[in-house]
Amino acid sequence: MLTTEFIRKVQSKEVDIVEHTAAVLEECKKINKEFNYFNVISEDLAMKQAEDLRRDPEKPLAGLAISVKDCICVKGVETTASSRILKGYYPLFNATAVKKLIHDGAIIIGKTNQDEFGFGGFATNVGLDYPIPLNPFDKERATGGSSGGAAGVAQKLSFPHVSLGESTGGSIVNPASFCGVFGLCPTYGRVSRFGLLDYGNSLDKIGSLGKSLDDVALVQKHISGVDRHDCTSLDVPVDDYPKFVGKDVKGLKVGIIKEAFGDGVDKHVENKVRDGIKKLEEHGVKVEEVSLELPIKYGIQVYYLIACSEASTNLAKYCGMRYGAHGKLEGSFNEYFTNVRSNNFGKEAKRRIMIGTFARMAGTRDAYYIKALKVRTKIIEEYKSVFKKFDAVVTPTVPILPPKFDEIKKLSLLENYMIDVLTVGPNLAGLPHLNVPVGFEKNLPVGMMLTADHLQESKLLQLGGVFR
Amino acid sequence: MDVDEKLIEHVATLARLKLNKEEIKEFTPQLKEVLDSFSKLDEVKTDGVDISPQPVEIRNVLREDKVEASLAQEDALANSEHKKDGYFKGPRAV
Numbered sequence A: 001m002l003t004t005e006f007i008r009k010v011q012s013k014e015v016d017i018v019e020h021t022a023a024v025l026e027e028c029k030k031i032n033k034e035f036n037y038f039n040v041i042s043e044d045l046a047m048k049q050a051e052d053l054r055r056d057p058e059k060p061l062a063g064l065a066i067s068v069k070d071c072i073c074v075k076g077v078e079t080t081a082s083s084r085i086l087k088g089y090y091p092l093f094n095a096t097a098v099k100k101l102i103h104d105g106a107i108i109i110g111k112t113n114q115d116e117f118g119f120g121g122f123a124t125n126v127g128l129d130y131p132i133p134l135n136p137f138d139k140e141r142a143t144g145g146s147s148g149g150a151a152g153v154a155q156k157l158s159f160p161h162v163s164l165g166e167s168t169g170g171s172i173v174n175p176a177s178f179c180g181v182f183g184l185c186p187t188y189g190r191v192s193r194f195g196l197l198d199y200g201n202s203l204d205k206i207g208s209l210g211k212s213l214d215d216v217a218l219v220q221k222h223i224s225g226v227d228r229h230d231c232t233s234l235d236v237p238v239d240d241y242p243k244f245v246g247k248d249v250k251g252l253k254v255g256i257i258k259e260a261f262g263d264g265v266d267k268h269v270e271n272k273v274r275d276g277i278k279k280l281e282e283h284g285v286k287v288e289e290v291s292l293e294l295p296i297k298y299g300i301q302v303y304y305l306i307a308c309s310e311a312s313t314n315l316a317k318y319c320g321m322r323y324g325a326h327g328k329l330e331g332s333f334n335e336y337f338t339n340v341r342s343n344n345f346g347k348e349a350k351r352r353i354m355i356g357t358f359a360r361m362a363g364t365r366d367a368y369y370i371k372a373l374k375v376r377t378k379i380i381e382e383y384k385s386v387f388k389k390f391d392a393v394v395t396p397t398v399p400i401l402p403p404k405f406d407e408i409k410k411l412s413l414l415e416n417y418m419i420d421v422l423t424v425g426p427n428l429a430g431l432p433h434l435n436v437p438v439g440f441e442k443n444l445p446v447g448m449m450l451t452a453d454h455l456q457e458s459k460l461l462q463l464g465g466v467f468r
Numbered sequence B: 001m002d003v004d005e006k007l008i009e010h011v012a013t014l015a016r017l018k019l020n021k022e023e024i025k026e027f028t029p030q031l032k033e034v035l036d037s038f039s040k041l042d043e044v045k046t047d048g049v050d051i052s053p054q055p056v057e058i059r060n061v062l063r064e065d066k067v068e069a070s071l072a073q074e075d076a077l078a079n080s081e082h083k084k085d086g087y088f089k090g091p092r093a094v
Helices: A001-012 A017-035 A042-054 A096-103 A148-156 A172-177 A213-223 A267-282 A293-319 A333-344 A347-360 A368-384 A404-407 A413-420 A422-426 A455-468 B007-014 B020-041
Strands: A039-041 A065-069 A107-114 A138-142 A161-167 A183-184 A205-210 A252-259 A286-290 A392-396 A433-441 A445-452
Touching: A001 A213, A017 A039, A017 A042, A017 A065, A017 A107, A017 A148, A039 A148, A042 A107, A065 A148, A096 A107, A096 A161, A096 A213, A107 A148, A107 A252, A138 A404, A148 A161, A148 A172, A148 A205, A161 A172, A161 A183, A161 A213, A172 A183, A172 A433, A172 A445, A183 A213, A183 A455, A205 A213, A213 A455, A252 A267, A252 A347, A267 A286, A267 A392, A267 A445, A267 A455, A293 A347, A293 A368, A293 A413, A293 A422, A293 B020, A347 A368, A347 B007, A347 B020, A368 A422, A392 A455, A413 B020, A422 A445, A433 A455, A445 A455, B007 B020
Parallel strands: A065 A107, A065 A161, A252 A286, A252 A392
Antiparallel strands: A039 A107, A161 A205, A183 A205, A183 A433, A392 A445, A433 A445
């Protein structure tokens, strides 16, 4: 059943939303036992929402199940971003994106697993005590990250459902690619960040993942817009996104980024993405090769400098007071904070705090942090000049097929970070980007990434519609 | 850049982290690899280039300076284990 039809049936009470929601939650529990996608299944909240909705079903998203990445606050539901340092934190408010969805009749089914605070590209850097989510197509492989649980559940759940994810350097499209679903990361500021646990404030975006691009477009429309609680949210009208999915693409121009193919890209991935590009051409899209050197050559360094610098300041607030993990009140305040932080942050959180602290230190700040902010300007300018000629650019989303866990363990830290090589560019420049599943190789999904100019989400949905 | 155990310990102290011996041993070569790679940016000419603290143009957002409803004191304290007489109780400051 199409989601629009499902919503209509909930509105007209042809579908009993209480019974339906109970069935959705049962399936979530079953999936979770096997795949570790949820940190919390919010049964009480979901059932209460379903009962309220049964009484008053005239809502535009009536009954649509939504899972929420754990770094996004849901009132009264434990929210930890998969970090032990936030264990026991129950937000007193909903994130704006969540508030809007609840207002429009969507049902919140749970909080999804992720790399701790978003620190990873495989969802293997979950915090202490959290299980690693497993790829829906092969349990020996990674879901991708950091929104690994979100992408996994988007693939596995059989009911109408969309996952809310979050991306700082590729955390929506990367797991969407590894799990074979659509994933849309919007323009920076398009969706309010109020109620999102910050990783890098100048990079974080809330977006959506789902098996159906129409559903992704629908949810994206409902979460977008200006918000007085987030002064970086953009005061620009929101397009009617669902109308663009399926719209004729004839005459649109797409640039194939030359540097994103060849060395370091798995041949199987490249072939499938080339097939995807051919499909666009068959539908009348004009394609042409284009050079975009800076984001791929220097993006990783710029991204890790900026993201870790911002993360190291953001994570300073986690110190065992006010909320989350506490310790025994003893020693000086520095000793107390240090003990709580050392005992509760996972290894990758510690490493990124260290990298960011190093980059902002007296003596290194100008050479590293400020330099990265300048190269970022040049990266943005390079994209802007390409979008004068093209409606979108295309690359593989991730250069490899979903790897096995024992393969990931063998990577050096820098090799591990290189998984983001194709996704950091649009994230640094705040550009909307979409993962499109383009087929399977060795029974594993391959994703193609489309990137457009600021606020051109509609064009991505239009182009993605060719693959729905 | 000389990334050695001494530097790692210094940065950890600044970041209010206490690393055990194993972590220091593990992190030192890992962070050296990443920090060394940052020098790659020296290849990019940035004379006269402005910084981009945000990716899109952001304007100041102002509102009337009026008192509005905020979290109740009880709610603000609800997530804390350490509280006393309606206040957070923190570690010793002096």
